[in-house]
Amino acid sequence: MIKTLFIANRGEIALRVIRTAKRLGIETVLGVSEADVRSAAAWLADRVAPVGPAPSAQSYLSVDNVVKAAKASGADALHPGYGFLAENVALARACAEAGIVFVGPAPESLEAMGDKLMARTVGIAAGLPVVPGGEAADKDAARARAEETGYPLLLKAVSGGGGKGMKRVDEPADLDAQIDMAMAEAQAAFGDPRVYVERFIASGRHVEVQILGDGTSAIHLGTRDCSIQRRFQKLVEEAPAPNLPDDKRAAIEQAAVRLAEHLDYRGAGTVEFLVDAETFDFFFLEMNARIQVEHPVTEAITGIDLIEQQIIIADGSPLSLTQEMVRPFGHAIEVRINAEDWRKDFQPSPGIASAVRWPAGAGIRVDTHIFDGGEVPPFYDSLAGKLIAHGKDRGEAVAKLGAALGNFALAGMETTAGLHAAIAADPRFMEGGVDTRFFGEFAHG
Amino acid sequence: MKGDLPLTPDDVNAIVAILDGGQYDRLDIRTGRFRLRVARSEDGPDGEKGGWTQQWSLEDDEPVAAEAEAAASEESEIPEGMTAIRATLPGTFYRAPSPGADAFVEVGDMVEPDTPVGIIETMKLFNPAAAGCSGEIAEICVDNAEMIAAGRVLMLVK
Numbered sequence: 152m153i154k155t156l157f158i159a160n161r162g163e164i165a166l167r168v169i170r171t172a173k174r175l176g177i178e179t180v181l182g183v184s185e186a187d188v189r190s191a192a193a194w195l196a197d198r199v200a201p202v203g204p205a206p207s208a209q210s211y212l213s214v215d216n217v218v219k220a221a222k223a224s225g226a227d228a229l230h231p232g233y234g235f236l237a238e239n240v241a242l243a244r245a246c247a248e249a250g251i252v253f254v255g256p257a258p259e260s261l262e263a264m265g266d267k268l269m270a271r272t273v274g275i276a277a278g279l280p281v282v283p284g285g286e287a288a289d290k291d292a293a294r295a296r297a298e299e300t301g302y303p304l305l306l307k308a309v310s311g312g313g314g315k316g317m318k319r320v321d322e323p324a325d326l327d328a329q330i331d332m333a334m335a336e337a338q339a340a341f342g343d344p345r346v347y348v349e350r351f352i353a354s355g356r357h358v359e360v361q362i363l364g365d366g367t368s369a370i371h372l373g374t375r376d377c378s379i380q381r382r383f384q385k386l387v388e389e390a391p392a393p394n395l396p397d398d399k400r401a402a403i404e405q406a407a408v409r410l411a412e413h414l415d416y417r418g419a420g421t422v423e424f425l426v427d428a429e430t431f432d433f434f435f436l437e438m439n440a441r442i443q444v445e446h447p448v449t450e451a452i453t454g455i456d457l458i459e460q461q462i463i464i465a466d467g468s469p470l471s472l473t474q475e476m477v478r479p480f481g482h483a484i485e486v487r488i489n490a491e492d493w494r495k496d497f498q499p500s501p502g503i504a505s506a507v508r509w510p511a512g513a514g515i516r517v518d519t520h521i522f523d524g525g526e527v528p529p530f531y532d533s534l535a536g537k538l539i540a541h542g543k544d545r546g547e548a549v550a551k552l553g554a555a556l557g558n559f560a561l562a563g564m565e566t567t568a569g570l571h572a573a574i575a576a577d578p579r580f581m582e583g584g585v586d587t588r589f590f591g592e593f594a595h596g
Numbered sequence: 597m598k599g600d601l602p603l604t605p606d607d608v609n610a611i612v613a614i615l616d617g618g619q620y621d622r623l624d625i626r627t628g629r630f631r632l633r634v635a636r637s638e639d640g641p642d643g644e645k646g647g648w649t650q651q652w653s654l655e656d657d658e659p660v661a662a663e664a665e666a667a668a669s670e671e672s673e674i675p676e677g678m679t680a681i682r683a684t685l686p687g688t689f690y691r692a693p694s695p696g697a698d699a700f701v702e703v704g705d706m707v708e709p710d711t712p713v714g715i716i717e718t719m720k721l722f723n724p725a726a727a728g729c730s731g732e733i734a735e736i737c738v739d740n741a742e743m744i745a746a747g748r749v750l751m752l753v754k
Contacts (some may be wrong), residue, residue, distance in 0.1 A: 173603075194654045334694075339722070499685055499718040509651070511608055511612050511634060523651065529687050534722055
């Protein structure tokens with residue numbers, strides 16, 4: 152049994168993991184950078200352990216620092232959260248060498264899925280359909296790939312996630328400049344400058360499936376739709392994916408389970424698909440071998456604590472759930488309240504929060520680390536909190552979300568809350584099933 | 597590190613449910629460890645009952661160490677006849693588009709308002725920094741890869 156859990160992350164997800172660990176009677180040790188010593192998560196953890204200075208490259212992204220701190224703390228397990236080192240094979244291996252349980256999949260699964268190119272290969276081997284494209288080591292290779300895929304195309308970081316290093320290129324003339332920026336961002340964010348080229352599907356929806364596996368068998372916890380994105384970062388997520396034909400939904404869920412079982416996957420994971428908004432044909436994109444930012448919408452409709460499931464599986468137990476035991480109820484929508492000025496092209500707006508009034512009440516959940524006096528520092532990403540509304544059906548969830556956003560208040564920084572209120576009131580969003588173009592159209596007209 | 601927070605999000609929703617059925621519109625709980633204010637917001641325009649909000653503060657012995665950085669960025673005066681290029685964002689300032697590449701500008705270069713002079717990495721995103729004025733770069737006031745506050749003088753232009 153895990154007795155002491157080291158949390159190698161920060162912000163709302165650190166707090167989220169601490170809450171479940173406490174409920175399970177597990178002691179928590181939070182790794183903190185110098186910028187996070189006074190964070191809400193540090194306040195709530197049983198103990199804190201320094202992992203380095205504020206810049207993440209020297210703290211949350213340092214495998215050495217993190218593992219040293221975890222070892223020194225006497226922790227017997229480590230939860231990596233999302234982002235940072237969550238899918239880092241070196242961390243998983245270093246934990247194993249230090250005798251610490253890594254709360255995540257086996258290094259082999261991380262290897263197979265951590266690299267988007269390898270993920271494609273594995274996806275094909277598991278019998279999943281994929282989008283045309285391939286790796287581009289330099290500009291010449293990118294041009295050659297672009298010939299195959301045509302324009303518009305997407306440049307993606309091979310080691311990427313969260314939209315970092317991802318660029319859409321509409322014309323050949325833009326390719327050189329965009330590939331420089333994409334490679335620089337990929338290098339800075341992931342320490343790996345490699346990018347790959349993929350055909351851009353115009354009317355696509357981003358649909359993903361939450362899965363749980365114990366290394367032998369796997370189950371799914373249904374779909375999520377994350378089509379509302381800007382700069383390829385998710386803004387709004389909901390479960391289940393709305394307005395999908397039943398047979399297509401079942402096929403997508405089954406494909407996700409097939410991939411998990413093909414990998415002998417252990418832990419919680421998300422299999423992402425691009426779904427053609429008109430034909431509902433689907434293409435496997437990648438698998439995220441970690442807990443996702445948007446996991447609460449699945450928790451809301453299934454009543455299953457995914458962090459708890461991660462810990463149970465990491466402890467070596469077989470799945471305690473069967474597919475039949477997963478009985479989703481209603482509809483849930485999450486919006487990301489980011490510290491950004493959405494009226495100024497989402498310019499980052501770090502700062503110290505005051506007069507923070509988060510919504511509360513039946514069907515409302517808030518995952519945040521930002522209370523009065525809480526800081527969103529400039530070193531990390533801009534997420535200030537997540538607001539999740541759950542209703543008996545999608546209409547009720549949308550109405551609750553809109554009302555809750557109307558009650559939200561926060562001073563000290565700009566946030567995306569006003570943007571979400573406008574989205575929640577948009578007729579296309581209210582109808583459901585918008586594609587990834589929705590946000591661009593919404594924002595520009 | 598003060599340890600246990602005795603109220604979970606579910607507890608807060610339970611408190612709201614109790615208040616919602618009664619006559620009170622606000623609850624203010626203050627302990628040695630935290631303060632929680634639960635309040636009903638203004639009623640909606642159609643006479644419908646307002647929703648609820650929760651406001652938390654975590655009590656701490658020491659004041660929040662936040663002003664320190666602002667004070668540290670105290671700057672010398674801008675010399676007569678010079679214009680300052682200031683950072684529009686806090687973050688890490690880079691003088692070149694990628695490691696090893698030439699700097700965007702050097703002392704003596706002429707700039708126009710839209711000439712890129714650097715990149716500021718904030719929240720893991722690269723934000724181009726433009727000169728915002730015309731003239732000749734007279735001084736570069738920050739080092740490459742230096743952490744800067746918003747408003748910091750990056751360069752002087754004459």
